Every structure is written in C-alpha cells, then in structure tokens.
Amino acid sequence: MSKRMTEPTPARRSASTNESFAREAADVTTLSTAVADRPDHETIFDVEDVSVFYGDKRAVRNVRIRLAQNEITALIGPSGCGKSTFIRCLNRMNDLIPSAKVTGSIGYHGQDLYGSDVDPVQVRKRIGMVFQKPNPFPKSIYDNIAFGPRVLGLKGDMDEIVESALRRGALWDEVKDRLKTNAFGMSGGQQQRLCIARSLATSPDVLLMDEPCSALDPISTGRIEDLMMELKQDYSIVIVTHNMQQAARVSDMTAFFTVELDGDSGHRTGAVVEYDKTDKVFQNPSDKRTEDYVTGKVG
Amino acid sequence: MAVTAGHREATRRAVEPASSSQRLKESAFKATMLLSTLVGLLFLTVLLVDVGRDGLPLVGADFITSFPSRISPETSGVRSALQGTLLLIVVTAAFIVPVGIATAIYLEEYADTERWWNRIIELNIQNLAAVPSIVYGILGLAWIVRGPLSLGRVLLAGALTLGLLVLPVVIVVAREAIRAVPSSIRDGSLALGATQWQTIWKQVLPGALPGIATGVILALSRAIGETAPLILVGAVAFYRFDSDGLLSSFSALPIQILEAVTDSDPAFRDLAAAAIIVLLVILLLMNSVAIFLRNRYEQKW
Numbered sequence: 001m002s003k004r005m006t007e008p009t010p011a012r013r014s015a016s017t018n019e020s021f022a023r024e025a026a027d028v029t030t031l032s033t034a035v036a037d038r039p040d041h042e043t044i045f046d047v048e049d050v051s052v053f054y055g056d057k058r059a060v061r062n063v064r065i066r067l068a069q070n071e072i073t074a075l076i077g078p079s080g081c082g083k084s085t086f087i088r089c090l091n092r093m094n095d096l097i098p099s100a101k102v103t104g105s106i107g108y109h110g111q112d113l114y115g116s117d118v119d120p121v122q123v124r125k126r127i128g129m130v131f132q133k134p135n136p137f138p139k140s141i142y143d144n145i146a147f148g149p150r151v152l153g154l155k156g157d158m159d160e161i162v163e164s165a166l167r168r169g170a171l172w173d174e175v176k177d178r179l180k181t182n183a184f185g186m187s188g189g190q191q192q193r194l195c196i197a198r199s200l201a202t203s204p205d206v207l208l209m210d211e212p213c214s215a216l217d218p219i220s221t222g223r224i225e226d227l228m229m230e231l232k233q234d235y236s237i238v239i240v241t242h243n244m245q246q247a248a249r250v251s252d253m254t255a256f257f258t259v260e261l262d263g264d265s266g267h268r269t270g271a272v273v274e275y276d277k278t279d280k281v282f283q284n285p286s287d288k289r290t291e292d293y294v295t296g297k298v299g
Numbered sequence: 300m301a302v303t304a305g306h307r308e309a310t311r312r313a314v315e316p317a318s319s320s321q322r323l324k325e326s327a328f329k330a331t332m333l334l335s336t337l338v339g340l341l342f343l344t345v346l347l348v349d350v351g352r353d354g355l356p357l358v359g360a361d362f363i364t365s366f367p368s369r370i371s372p373e374t375s376g377v378r379s380a381l382q383g384t385l386l387l388i389v390v391t392a393a394f395i396v397p398v399g400i401a402t403a404i405y406l407e408e409y410a411d412t413e414r415w416w417n418r419i420i421e422l423n424i425q426n427l428a429a430v431p432s433i434v435y436g437i438l439g440l441a442w443i444v445r446g447p448l449s450l451g452r453v454l455l456a457g458a459l460t461l462g463l464l465v466l467p468v469v470i471v472v473a474r475e476a477i478r479a480v481p482s483s484i485r486d487g488s489l490a491l492g493a494t495q496w497q498t499i500w501k502q503v504l505p506g507a508l509p510g511i512a513t514g515v516i517l518a519l520s521r522a523i524g525e526t527a528p529l530i531l532v533g534a535v536a537f538y539r540f541d542s543d544g545l546l547s548s549f550s551a552l553p554i555q556i557l558e559a560v561t562d563s564d565p566a567f568r569d570l571a572a573a574a575i576i577v578l579l580v581i582l583l584l585m586n587s588v589a590i591f592l593r594n595r596y597e598q599k600w
Contacts, residue, residue: 093490098411125492135483137502138598148491151501184599195487202491 041068046107074247077257082270128199134191136183169197189220354572372566390458399469428467436531452533472514476507509596
C-alpha cells in the first residue's frame with residue numbers, strides 16, 4: 001500500500017499544561033491501574049495525560065487510561081463530559097476541527113499517534129469509526145462498502161470484499177439481492193449496520209463507535225449489540241454510549257466521565273472519574289460520583 | 300362572543316367562528332398577492348405576443364442560415380450571430396466551470412475563515428457579483444483586448460470577459476451546493492482512511508454536482524444575454540463570415556438585436572424581433588436543462 005498524500009502534522013504538543021498535570025496527577029493515578037493489573041490483556045491504546053482544547057477552552061482534561069485489545073471499552077457519562085471529544089482523538093478526527101488541540105500522548109501498539117511523523121490518514125486506515133447518526137454515502141449498498149477498499153487501493157476481488165464485509169456486519173442475508181440499490185432506501189438500523197460493515201471492509205484494527213445506537217429502535221440496537229459481541233473476537237471496540245444498560249450489557253471495561261468546572265478558567269471540562277471492569281463500575285463503584293450516575297441519582 | 304352562564308348550554312361552541320372582517324382581510328390579502336404575481340406575468344405575455352407577432356413570420360431555416368445583410372432585410376439572417384453566441388457559451392463554460400468550482404472548493408473545504416485574507420476574498424466575491432456588466436466590459440477592453448493580454452477584438456476576449464462577469468455567480472452557487480453536502484459524509488469518508496482530496500473528489504463533488512451544474516447553466520444564460528460588455532470588447536454587428544475559431548472577429552445575437560432595433564427601416568426592426576425569438580429559444584432550452592438537472596439529480600440528504 002503506497003503512502004498517500006500526507007497532511008501536514010501541526011505541532012500539537014504544549015508544555016504549558018505540564019504544571020497543572022502535576023497538581024491533578026494525584027487523583028488520576030488510580031485510574032490506570034485497572035488494566036495494568038491484568039497482564040494477560042494486551043494494551044492497544046495507552047492514553048497518557050490527554051487533554052483536548054477547543055481554542056483556549058479545555059474540553060477534556062488529563063485522561064489516563066489503557067484500553068485492552070479484543071475488548072469492548074465503554075465510555076459513559078453525562079452530556080458534555082467530553083466522551084465524544086475523547087473518542088475522536090483515538091483516530092485523529094479532531095484534526096479536522098481547526099481550533100482543536102490535543103496534548104499528552106496516545107500510544108497505539110506502542111507508537112505515539114500524535115508523533116510528528118504520523119500521518120492522520122494512515123491512522124484512520126487502521127482505526128475505523130462509526131458515528132451517532134448513520135451516514136451512508138448516497139450510493140448503492142455495494143459502492144458504500146467498496147468505497148473504502150477502493151480509495152485505499154486494496155487489491156483483491158471486490159465482490160468478495162463486499163460480501164465478506166456485509167457478512168461480518170450481519171447484513172448480507174438482508175441485502176444480498178439488492179446490492180445495487182441506493183443505501184438511502186434502507187431502514188435506520190440497516191444503515192447503521194452498513195456503516196459498521198463499511199468500516200470493516202478496510203480491515204481495521206480498532207472500531208470506534210460514537211453512540212452508534214442513539215438513533216435506533218430497541219430491536220436494531222439489540223442486533224448491533226449482538227454484532228459487537230461477535231466483532232470483538234477480531235477487533236478492539238471503543239463505544240461511547242448514553243445508555244447505561246448498553247454499557248453494562250456489552251462492555252468489558254467502562255470509563256466514567258464527568259463534567260467539572262475547570263479551576264483556572266471556570267469552563268466546564270470533562271474528566272475520567274473511574275475506569276474499571278464494567279461489573280465493578282456498575283455494581284461496586286469506588287467513586288461516589290460514579291455511583292450516583294449509574295444508580296440514576298444524577299444525569 | 301360573550302357567553303353568559305344562563306346561555307351556556309344553548310350557545311356553547313368548541314371553537315369561535317372567525318369574524319367577517321377577519322375573513323375579508325384574509326381574502327383581500329390573498330388577492331393582493333395574486334395581483335402582484337400577475338403584474339410580472341402580464342408584462343411578459345405582452346412582450347412575447349408583441350415579439351412573436353413581429354418576428355415569428357421571419358424565423359425559418361433561411362433566417363438561421365443566412366448572414367446578416369445591410370441591404371435586403373428579406374435575405375438577412377443570424378447565422379454568424381448564432382454561431383458566435385453558441386461558441387461564446389462553450390468557451391465561457393470552459394473558463395468558468397473549472398475556475399469557479401476550484402474557487403468554491405478552496406473557500407468551502409480548505410480556507411480557514413478565521414484568516415483575514417480568506418474573509419477578504421469572500422467579501423470581494425460577493426461584491427463582484429453586484430458590479431455592473433459595463434464595468435466588466437471596460438475591464439475586458441483594457442486588460443484582455445488591449446493591455447496585458449492584448450488578444451484583440453476576438454471571440455476569446457468576449458468569452459473571457461463574459462466569464463469574469465458571471466464567475467462570482469458561479470462561485471456563490473457552487474459554494475452553496477458544496478455546503479449542502481452534510482459534514483457527516485465527509486466524516487464518514489475520512490474515517491475510512493480517505494484523504495481530504497479523495498473525499499472532495501469522490502464524495503463532496505458528486506453530491507454537489509447537480510447544484511453546481513444548475514448554477515453554471517443559469518450563469519451562462521445570463522452571460523449570453525449580455526450586450527454592453529460585448530460592445531466594448533468589439534463584437535461585430537454585421538459579420539458576414541462563418542466563425543473561424545477563438546481568435547477571429549465575432550458577432551453575437553444581442554449585438555445584432557441592438558443594431559437592428561436602432562435601424563430607421565421598420566423592416567430591419569422586425570428582424571430584431573426575429574433574432575430575439577432565436578435568443579429566447581436558446582435561453583429557454585438552457586433553463587429547461589437546468590430545471591431538469593435539478594429535479595432529476597438533486598440529492599436529498
């Protein structure tokens with residue numbers, strides 16, 4: 001696969017936040033232990049002290065978590081807590097927002113995703129993303145799936161690639177007789193599974209899902225959850241969800257984000273409060289704020 | 300309507316009826332709107348009937364295929380002017396389509412609107428759309444016919460001048476069409492590992508194309524009706540040769556119409572009506588294509 005047009009990689013690191021990190025380090029050190037205690041799980045993302053700024057507003061601060069391979073990690077928390085902002089750091093989608101700046105480092109299989117020699121386009125080839133609202137292209141079902149492999153110049157029988165992606169997306173049996181029809185004619189749930197299948201067609205390593213079921217009915221949601229459970233055999237999945245039952249049902253690990261007032265500026269900033277095995281977060285949370293949220297007292 | 304306790308059972312109504320003055324106001328309002336609509340239609344009809352009565356008997360195969368004549372109105376035609384107008388459409392389109400779309404892509408997809416120079420470009424394009432066409436004619440005369448380009452009074456100079464005139468319109472329409480492609484489509488493409496250019500070329504442009512094509516056609520139909528800039532860049536009214544490419548003298552329908560209308564001989568003035576009919580047919584055809592493109596291919600997101 002040839003290296004394509006490289007986007008310029010602006011320097012996104014700043015030293016100015018290091019001091020505040022030192023102050024806040026005390027209350028976040030406990031978070032990264034959860035995965036460190038599980039040596040049998042290989043780390044895929046090693047997130048070290050990541051903060052995201054929009055202009056001079058800090059949207060998320062000092063996230064330190066380690067995500068394990070072939071697991072489903074759920075990011076939960078109230079609206080505005082920076083879950084979506086954070087998940088978009090994992091495949092450098094925030095680069096598309098001119099005012100966004102990411103500090104800290106995200107290790108991906110040991111390589112810094114925000115290193116100066118890293119091309120965000122190459123990152124997104126490895127780390128796929130499914131969005132909140134199904135966003136099929138205004139093309140046929142076949143061409144939706146084939147778009148990724150085509151732009152990446154993947155070799156092979158395109159018909160096979162499309163069939164295999166649709167099978168992995170649990171959509172093949174429903175659409176095999178109408179591959180050439182426009183994807184806009186599908187139901188919302190089918191469209192979302194098409195978007196998942198589309199991401200799988202380029203054989204990524206990780207699937208990021210930003211509230212993938214929030215626009216779907218419970219039956220479609222159930223099908224996508226079943227699909228996720230199957231996919232985690234081959235992929236690592238990170239999912240943002242507002243639906244706590246969903247997080248409890250599908251995920252292995254859960255990170256609870258909350259909103260707090262930034263002491264320096266008075267802006268609302270998101271931060272990770274608790275990161276642990278999903279059972280523990282929901283049944284025996286160690287932080288009062290997590291407990292209030294998962295038991296429905298707030299949020 | 301006052302309802303007292305004693306009459307409640309008898310006069311009880313779930314919904315009050317509208318008062319008659321209210322109804323009258325409503326219909327008067329509606330009638331005014333309708334009349335205003337008819338004003339425009341009426342004038343257009345009168346114009347068409349008048350032009351048709353004078354010109355229609357003259358329009359025929361001979362009229363299309365004959366060169367203009369100063370001597371005999373019976374054998375005069377619009378051959379060279381029609382050729383000129385059709386060539387102007389093609390050459391102007393070849394100029395405005397790539398330049399207009401490229402500008403629109405830059406402004407919508409690449410330009411950071413926080414930067415002052417991008418804001419100045421935007422403001423200027425909006426202002427250029429309002430500059431009178433004769434000013435573009437002077438520009439064409441000074442910079443294209445003479446001056447830096449020095450092309451002479453040739454068709455290419457006319458096409459470039461008309462292109463500059465309608466370029467702002469094309470850019471504005473193309474930007475709107477590009478903006479109408481939802482950002483979720485761009486996100487979806489980029490998240491699959493497509494580059495920004497692949498995303499624009501394979502997702503954004505195809506989605507925006509019907510809108511852009513419609514805008515280009517409407518801009519062209521404005522361009523070919525323009526007279527003033529063509530007079531300034533030296534279009535010829537009586538051109539008695541077939542068109543000899545981009546670098547030869549040329550005529551155009553509006554020029555010939557103007558010349559005929561100002562003639563003292565009524566027989567020549569009727570030729571103007573006939574030429575207007577030819578021009579109107581071209582315009583109607585172009586607008587029909589634009590409407591067809593919009594209805595058939597416009598993407599609903």
